[in-house]
Amino acid sequence: MNAARTALSSVLAIALASCGGGGSSTTPPTGGGGGTPPATGGCSLAAQQDFADNVLNEWYLFPDLLASVNRSSVTTLQAYLDARVAPARAVSRDRGFTFATSIAEENALISSGSSAGFGIRLFYDTAANRVFVTEAFEGANGLAAGLDRGTEITAIGTTANPLQSVSSLMASGGPQAVVNALGPTTAGTARVLRFIQQPGGPTIERSVTKTDFALDPVSDRYGAVILNDGPKRVGYINLRTFIVADASNQLRSAFGQFRAQGVSEVIIDLRYNGGGLVEVAEVMGDLLGSGRTGQVFGRTVLRASKSALNTTRTFRSEANAIAPTRLAFITTSASASASELIANAMIPYLGTNMALVGGNTFGKPVGQDGFDLAACDLRIRALTFQTVNANGQGEYFNGLAGVVPNSCRAGDDITRPLGDTNEASIRTALDFLAGRSCTPIAGSPKGADEAQRARSGLDLPDRLPLMSDRPRAGQFEVPGMF
Structure with missing residues (x-):
């Protein structure tokens, strides 16, 4: 068992929050314990559920807020984790903060910022269903292609003809349809994007290929x-x-x-x-x-x-x-x-x-520790x-x-x-x-019971990160990253 402490979020699970965000560390908590791999069962769902139970029963911060779950009622480990922590979620103590991810992908992200994609962060307007780039990462193909903060993506395709408009994708399948159109998070995936660089700027069509890139935590441009x-x-x-x-x-x-x-x-x-x-x-x-x-x-x-x-x-x-x-x-x-x-x-x-x-x-x-079932490339946060x-x-x-x-x-x-x-x-x-006056922040974030908001941790008034229903490690930690 290996544990890494994170102060993640989302965030975003919800991610981030899907994570959900929280706090993590790269060293295991003293004392070892929960997270002992099952003796039999390999990487079957039952074996993963056994592993999850070992972790939660020994380490979960709110043991009185864990539910007993009929294992046959769920088909994925994440669904099982969600069901077990449902009482904590109901009182806003665990809004997507307990989740399963890949050891290899998360370790690559922690050690070098390594991920695969266009190297952009996408949010969508929840009222108008428009998709915007809020940030572009140096060293990736998105920025090189002209995608940067403020760019609106208006159409997506595997080839230039035909392109599917973002508005039609949103109308047919919501944000997940846009995620699907952008393709898998694997190096070599190419998409033709139509985008407007800034409000009133030129409209461009360009093929952009996803590559492995290293996320720079402090930008060389404005960090x-x-x-x-x-x-x-x-x-x-x-x-x-x-x-x-x-x-x-x-x-x-x-x-x-x-x-x-x-x-x-x-x-x-x-x-x-x-x-x-x-x-x-x-x-x-x-x-x-x-x-x-x-x-x-x-x-x-x-x-x-x-x-x-x-x-x-x-x-x-x-x-x-x-x-x-x-x-x-x-x-x-x-x-x-x-x-x-x-x-x-x-x-x-x-x-x-x-x-x-x-x-x-x-x-x-609150924050998470990571518990590893190494043979299955499984980390439970x-x-x-x-x-x-x-x-x-x-x-x-x-x-x-x-x-x-x-x-x-x-x-x-x-x-x-x-x-x-x-x-x-x-x-x-x-x-x-400078001591000048301002208007105080009123209110508080809404609850994150919705699946996506629970996984990305975001609930902005008019804009949410574009997130897959099943985000990879990079999106868990950097909501909206593609």
Whole structure:
């Protein structure tokens, strides 16, 4: 048995959240135990169910919220997991956070960001059923073909004639029909896409091939920049995901730039970040914690029977750490798990000098460990722990907007690049840092009982990530990725 702790999300399972997002680690929890492979049965569904029961019965964070399930009533392991944690889902404690995935695919994503696809992130307008690129990843074929933030995909085909319009696909089969038209997540898959680069821009038809690419957690284009707001210099960092281990070193490099420039006010953009590795969030905390070495960053709490494994994480010394005087986190309901963990951890130290900007977060103060049935390439991500900050705050299941002292409502303007001072959320974050007034975030994310929302963790007012009904590991961690 191997366990990896994640602060994933979605997120997105729902994914992300499908994951669902949460928090993860690359080391197993002390104590071993549950997750012992069955002695017989190989990789049959019954054997996988036995394995799942071993994991859940020993490690699940809310043992009183596990259901007994008639095994013959389900045909997949994921359906079995969903049925077993249904009582926890009914009280919004497990909204798609317990799921099955591939060991090989997830390990590749963690170690190098490796995935196969066009290298774009797609969301769809829930009212008009239009599909937009919200982000394009460097080094992949999508960006090379002209697909970038704000691009609208209007038609898809295996060849140029005929193409199926996105509107007709949506009308016939909803978002899944669009997912199907985009083809399998395997290198070599080619599709002809018709797209409009920006509102009012040219319409282009181009064949784009899916390839293996490495997801860069901090973009070389806009991931770490210093913004000028009048005479003031503000650090801006956009972290796409906490799941790629190298994110820690990229964060160190980014904060080195901030420290060298004497930056004391920072915008951390986590608007699509559904979570990932807890240890990456802890490194980000250390980089925001100059002068706080030895003070409590956060605590990890397991079920009562595993309380001996509860831990306290203190701030550690980082050469490039800064001591921010004001801090703004750009978030949406796609921001979950590790994204929420870092924001929550800073509340005791920044207080009214920090804010959420954009929308309320997903609400995932809990995380998963991964339990492996190696012979079957099966990893079960089971909800096993909760995180709290130095003040003991950790019940933000309805999002952080009611917990963080300040919040400012702002939109996600995909007509402008990320890192642009005129983009709606960035502009509002700069306003907060400058002491200018804003409209608070009201309400909380809706429940994620719907299958897709439960798997991606997202519930934006007018836009959702395009997600497969059966997302691969990459989409679990980076919702909307194709």
